[in-house]
Amino acid sequence: MRRFALRDGSMGRHPSKLCIFALPASAVEFSCTLPLAACQSVDALPFRWVVAILSFGCLVGAVASGQQADRFGRVATTFWGGLTCTAGGVVEAMAQDLLWVYIGRFVCGIGIGTLSSIVPL
Secondary structure: OOOOOOOOOOEEEOOOOEEEOOOOOOOOOEEOOOOOOOOOOOOOHHHHHHHHHHHHHHHHHHHHHHHHHHHHOHHHHHHHHHHHHHHHHHHHHOOOOHHHHHHHHHHHHHHHHHHHHHOOO
């Protein structure tokens, strides 16, 4: 069985294993490679927090980015937002347990919130 790790904000719970739905209009499912999942039946609550923490990080990044843009300018704030997203992705990719996945998602959420509020200006 092939395993794919996909970074996506929408994670779902399959009756037999935790899955990430990669294609919304397709029935294709990819097994999650998180160490705690291991393609077995797991409690869904910790993995629901993986999605919720990203949204909370987006909120924090969006609120804080206005002051950053006023102080440092839009270009610098956009650069640091992209760098924050990259750092969060690296932490997620190197995560050894669920705590580091939470930290990486929160950091990535801060970057996404920053970019979502600054780029359209």
